[in-house]
Amino acid sequence: xxxxxxxxxxxxxxxxxxxxxxxxxxxxxxxxxxxxxxxxxxxxxxxxxxxxxxxxxxxxxxxxxxxxxxxxxxxxxxxxxxxxxxxxxxxxxxxxxxxxxxxxxxxxxxxxxxxxxxxxxxxxxxxxxxxxxxxxxxxxxxxxxxxxxxxxxxxxxxx
Numbered sequence: 001x002x003x004x005x006x007x008x009x010x011x012x013x014x015x016x017x018x019x020x021x022x023x024x025x026x027x028x029x030x031x032x033x034x035x036x037x038x039x040x041x042x043x044x045x046x047x048x049x050x051x052x053x054x055x056x057x058x059x060x061x062x063x064x065x066x067x068x069x070x071x072x073x074x075x076x077x078x079x080x081x082x083x084x085x086x087x088x089x090x091x092x093x094x095x096x097x098x099x100x101x102x103x104x105x106x107x108x109x110x111x112x113x114x115x116x117x118x119x120x121x122x123x124x125x126x127x128x129x130x131x132x133x134x135x136x137x138x139x140x141x142x143x144x145x146x147x148x149x150x151x152x153x154x155x156x157x158x159x
Contacts, residue, residue: 070114073147085155096134099117
């Protein structure tokens with residue numbers, strides 16, 4: 001087990017199996033020393049954990065729940081990276097995170113939602129998990145997901 005997976009286990013989390021693509025793409029791709037993930041949805045056990053827009057009020061996904069879902073997206077992104085590099089300890093830095101939040105028109109708390117992914121990456125990778133980031137509100141996401149996260153990481157060559 002990698003040190004990254006041990007840190008996640010200490011937080012009560014584990015790296016899932018890589019989520020199957022829902023369209024014509026691969027979960028992650030390495031180019032040089034960078035690994036780019038496709039956007040990862042809050043999928044677990046083959047299903048979406050929630051659907052709908054994020055905001056305050058009846059019929060909306062709460063910001064707190066959306067933050068939890070962003071964490072699931074980040075775990076799925078880590079799984080996608082692992083599917084390409086094998087050993088997560090090869091990750092030398094999380095370079096960039098982009099989080100998309102399907103937002104009610106009045107909702108402006110996208111950065112707080114995407115913190116779920118950022119905080120999880122910090123837990124997993126420590127100082128190497130500090131990254132640049134964008135948190136973007138959008139009208140809708142695939143499968144009516146409330147949140148989607150993609151990451152870029154740099155990796156060391158095989159030892």
